[in-house]
Amino acid sequence: MPKLSVWYVRASLVYLALGGTFGAIILSHKGIPWAPWAWRLLEAHIDVTLLGWVTLLILGVAYWILPRFGVRRGREGWALGAFISMNVGLLLVLIAPWFLKGHVLLFMGRGLEAFAVMAFVIHAWPRVKPLMVSTAETLVEAAKERKALQKEELRAKQ
Amino acid sequence: MPRVTRWFVRLSLLYLVGALLVGLGLAARQMGWGPSWIARWSPVYFHFFMLGWATQLIFGVAHWMFPNYTPEAPRGNEGLVWFALISVNVGLVLRAVAEPLLGRGPLWGWALVVAAVLQWAGIIAFVWNTWPRVRPRR
Numbered sequence: 001m002p003k004l005s006v007w008y009v010r011a012s013l014v015y016l017a018l019g020g021t022f023g024a025i026i027l028s029h030k031g032i033p034w035a036p037w038a039w040r041l042l043e044a045h046i047d048v049t050l051l052g053w054v055t056l057l058i059l060g061v062a063y064w065i066l067p068r069f070g071v072r073r074g075r076e077g078w079a080l081g082a083f084i085s086m087n088v089g090l091l092l093v094l095i096a097p098w099f100l101k102g103h104v105l106l107f108m109g110r111g112l113e114a115f116a117v118m119a120f121v122i123h124a125w126p127r128v129k130p131l132m133v134s135t136a137e138t139l140v141e142a143a144k145e146r147k148a149l150q151k152e153e154l155r156a157k158q
Numbered sequence: 159m160p161r162v163t164r165w166f167v168r169l170s171l172l173y174l175v176g177a178l179l180v181g182l183g184l185a186a187r188q189m190g191w192g193p194s195w196i197a198r199w200s201p202v203y204f205h206f207f208m209l210g211w212a213t214q215l216i217f218g219v220a221h222w223m224f225p226n227y228t229p230e231a232p233r234g235n236e237g238l239v240w241f242a243l244i245s246v247n248v249g250l251v252l253r254a255v256a257e258p259l260l261g262r263g264p265l266w267g268w269a270l271v272v273a274a275v276l277q278w279a280g281i282i283a284f285v286w287n288t289w290p291r292v293r294p295r296r
Contacts (some may be wrong), residue, residue, distance in 0.1 A: 001225060001292070001293065001294055002294065002295075003294050006292055006293060006294055009292045010289070010292050013285045013288060013289060013292065014285075016213075016281060016284075016285055017282060017285045020277065020278050020281035023274070023277070023278070024274040024275065024277065024278035027270055027271075027274035028270065028271040028274040028275070030260070030270055031256070031266070031267040031268060031269065031271040031273075031274070032267045032268060032270075032271050049208060050208075053213070054208075054212055
């Protein structure tokens with residue numbers, strides 16, 4: 001699993017725990033009222049569950065398993081941008097109900113979430129393609145790319 | 159496919175059917191058919207879809223396909239995953255029963271609290287077991 005997928009999937013698990021906690025607070029309050037602020041969590045519960053949990057998990061796994069270009073995954077910057085944008089957007093939606101001008105934060109959060117999804121589409125679009133047929137030439141090319149990538153990683157570590 | 163995965167996947171399929179039937183009941187209620195308590199099942203409809211269907215299907219497949227934890231315990235603590243399966247499902251069914259009966263005595267209010275705790279505990283148990291399996295290639 002590539003590093004960025006690890007971030008995506010781990011973030012999705014955090015959002016699952018968070019969304020489940022919000023849901024449990026709302027549901028228990030519905031049964032026996034104990035937290036008058038519980039309903040303020042509803043927007044965050046929906047966004048965190050649908051986008052944070054399910055969508056980030058799907059995007060993370062898609063980044064991992066969609067067909068690659070040799071050893072590279074194409075427009076990787078867009079996938080990283082999508083991850084950052086989605087997390088900042090979700091954070092804004094989470095904190096929005098606790099501020100007086102919360103609707104502005106909610107709007108900005110939703111904007112960042114929409115941008116994140118578009119950025120990931122830009123990343124993933126060219127990767128939705130038939131698998132490459134391996135010929136001697138493409139195998140040599142892939143080996144060269146892999147070596148170049150390893151050198152890059154080594155240089156970055158040094 | 160591990161045994162607990164088979165349970166997750168089969169139950170998720172049943173919830174998909176259940177969600178659509180609840181949706182049908184809600185639509186019928188809007189036409190004036192059926193008892194009035196059906197209208198209170200609206201949150202149950204969404205949660206059958208999201209938790210019963212989508213989340214449980216993901217749980218089952220993730221438990222099966224994610225990178226192994228260790229050679230000795232490739233899928234982590236299986237007991238925790240069985241607990242997640244039982245806890246989430248008992249919680250979800252209890253919610254479906256209690257939600258329309260809310261307001262007919264304190265018992266049903268407390269039933270919702272128990273349902274909330276069970277679903278939450280199941281989710282946390284799954285996250286706890288899955289977390290160490292999400293890691294870069296060694």
